[in-house]
Amino acid sequence: MNIMIFLLVLMLLAGLWAVMTSLLLRAAIALALTSVVLSILMFQMGAPLAAVFELSVCAGLISVVFISVISLTHRLPLKEYLARRQNRILRFWFLPVLLAIAGLMFFLFKQPVEVHTPARLLLAEVRIVLWQLRRLDLFTQIIVLLAGVFGVLILFGGNKENGN
C-alpha cells in the first residue's frame, strides 16, 4: 500500500516535470519516465502483461518518435533558445500550486463511497480473454495499425522529395 502511494506520487512528479521543464528534449525524457513508473505501478497491481506492453511501446517507441521529431524541427540558435527559457518557470508556477490545492481538497472532502463490485466469476487468464472473447478487438487493432502504416507512408513519404 505504501509502495503504491510512493509510485503514484512519483508518477505525478514525473508528469509535473514533463509539463514544466523548459527544454523539449527533457520533456520527452520525462514522458518516458512517466511511462516507466506507470509500468512499475501496473506490475505492482497485478497486470504484468500490460506493464510489459506499456514499457516496451510507450517508453520505447514513443520516445524514439518524439526525439526524432524534436531533432527534425529544431531551428533556433542556442542563445535565443536559452533566453526564451528563462521566464518559463515563472509563467508556469501556477501548476504545482493548483495540484496541491486540488489534492488537499480531495483529501478533505472524500466521503465513503460504496464500491459495488459484482460477484462475477473471475475469468482466469488474460490469454483466454484476449484471444477468444475479444477476437474482434484484435481485428480492429490490425485495422488501426494498417491505417497507421498508410499514414506513415503518406505523411513521411514526402520527406524524400523535400530532401529533409
Added chain:
Amino acid sequence: MGIELSQIFWLFLTFFILMLIEGFYCITMTYNLLRVLIGLEILIKAVTLFIIFAGYISGNMALAQTVVITVIVIEVVVVVIAAGVILGFFREYDSLNVRNARNMKG
C-alpha cells in the same frame, strides 16, 4: 465492500484527477505543438492508470489488461500520425508555434 477499498478508490481517483489536470494544463498553456502532444500523452496515461485500477479493484484484471493493450496500440498509432502532422506543419510554416495556426477565421 470495506472501508479500505473505499480509501484506495479515493486515493487513485485523486491521483487520476491530478494527472488529468496536468495534462489539460499542458495542452492549454503552451505555445509549442510538441508540448501539446506531450499533454495529450499524459492524458492517455492517466486514463490507462484508471483502467488498470478499475481492473484491480474489481478483480477483473484480464478484461482490464486486454483493454489497456488495445488502448496502447491505438495510442501509438495516434502519436505517430500526430508526429507526422506536426512535421508537415513545420514544413509549411517553418515554426512550431501554435499561434501560427490561427489562420482560419470565422
Added chain:
Amino acid sequence: MAYLIILIPFALLALLNLLPARSRTPIAFYSTLVLLAGQVLLSPFELVRSAQFEAMLGFNLLLNNFSLILIITSGIILLASLLTAWAMIKEDSKRFNFINLLLILLIAMNGLAMAKDIFTLYVFIEAISVATFILISLNMDKYAFEGILKYLILSVVASALMLSAIGLLIMSSGSLLLTDIRGFIFPSGGTVFSQAAMTLFICGLLIKGGVVPFHGWVADAYSSASPPVSILLAGIITKAAGIFTLMKVMTATLCFTTPVMDILLLVGAISIVFGALAALGQTDIKRMLSYSSISQMGYIIAGLGTGTPLGILGAIFHFINHAVFKSQLFANAAALEQQLGTRDMDKMGGLAQVMPVTGTTSILASLSTAGVPPLAGFWSKLLIIIALWLSGNYVYSIVAVLASVITLAYFLSLQRRVFFGKVPAELSGVREASALLLMPAVFLSALTVGIGLLFPFILKMVMRQ
C-alpha cells in the same frame, strides 16, 4: 454472414496492395465501386450463413436492422465520395492512397454498425478517426494541417473521456457488453458509477460528433479538407462516429435517464441555433455548409433527447436524410471548386445558366435541408418537431421551427449569391463540371426527392416492425 461485411473489404485491401504498382489504380477503383454497390444493394438480404465458418472466426458481431441503416448509408456516401475523388484527384499514387483509406474507413464503419460491446465501439471509432486524420492530410497544404490539429486534440480528449467511462464500467458492472449494461441501468437507474460512466461516454461522443460547445474543430476540418474528403467527413464520418454511436448506445442500453436527456436537449437546441446563426455570416461556401451541419446535428440530438419512439424515429430519418443532402451539397461545392478554383461566394454569381445541373441539384438539396415539403428533409424535421412538442418541450419545439426558417434564409442567400444574378467578369469562361463529378450529385438528389415522395410509405413500413 455478418463478418463477411467486414472481411470482404479487408481481403480486397490486402489483394490490392499486392498487385504490381503499374496498373493497380484502375483495378482498385472498379473493384471498390463494385464492392460498395454490392454493399448498398445486397445487404438487406441475408445470404449464406455458414455456422462452421462463424465458429472458427469467433467474432462477436450482431447484424440487425439498426446496423443496416449505417451500412447502407455509408455505402451510398462512400460511393459518392469515390466518384468525386476519381474525378478530382489526378495523381495516380494519391488516388491509390485514397482508395486504400476509403476501404479502411469502410471496414471500420461496418464494424461500428455491428459491434456488440462498448469497448469495440470505442476501438472502431478510433479507427475511423485515425483514417480521417490521414484522409484530411492527403492534400498537404497549410490549412489541412491546421484543421487536422484541432480535430486531433479534441479527438484525443474525447477518447480520454470515453476510456474513463469504460474504466468506470469495468469497475461497476464487470462486463462491457451493451446488453449487460442495459441490464444494469434499466431497472433502477443504476449506481452512481454507471450513470457517471454513461454521461462521460456520451460527452465523449458529442465531442466527436461536433456539436456545441465542442464544435471548434468542425468548420476548420471540413473546409480545409480536399473536396472528396469533405463529402466523406460531413456526410458520414462525424455522423457515424458521433451521432450513430450515440443512437446505438442509447437504444441498446435504454439509458434514458433524466440528466442525460436534459443534456441532449440543451446541447441539441443550442447547436441548432448556433449553427444556423453562424452560417448566415459566411462567405466561404464550405464553412457555411459545415456550420449548417452543426445545426442539423442539433436536430438529431434534440430528437434523440426526447426519449420517445417518435423522436428516435425522427432522429434516425434525419440522420439518413442529412447524410444524403449534405453530401450532395458538398459534391456541388466540389464541382464549383473544380471549375472556378475558388470557394468565396462573393466572387460567384449567375452560375445557373452556365452550370444547370449543379444549380438544380443544389436547389433541391437546399430546400430539403430547410425542410420544405415534399422533399425528404421536411418529413424528418416534422417528426422531430412533433416529438419535441408532444413530450412537453414547447420552447425547444418553437426554437426548432424558427431555426428552420433561418436555415431557409441562409440557403436562399447561398443560392442567390452563387447561382442567380449576373456572371462576374473573371468567371466568364466557366463551363459545367465533368460528367463524372456530376453523377454523385444527380444520384443523391434523386435520392432526396425519392425519399421525400415515398416517405409516407416508408413510414408505414417501418411502423409495422
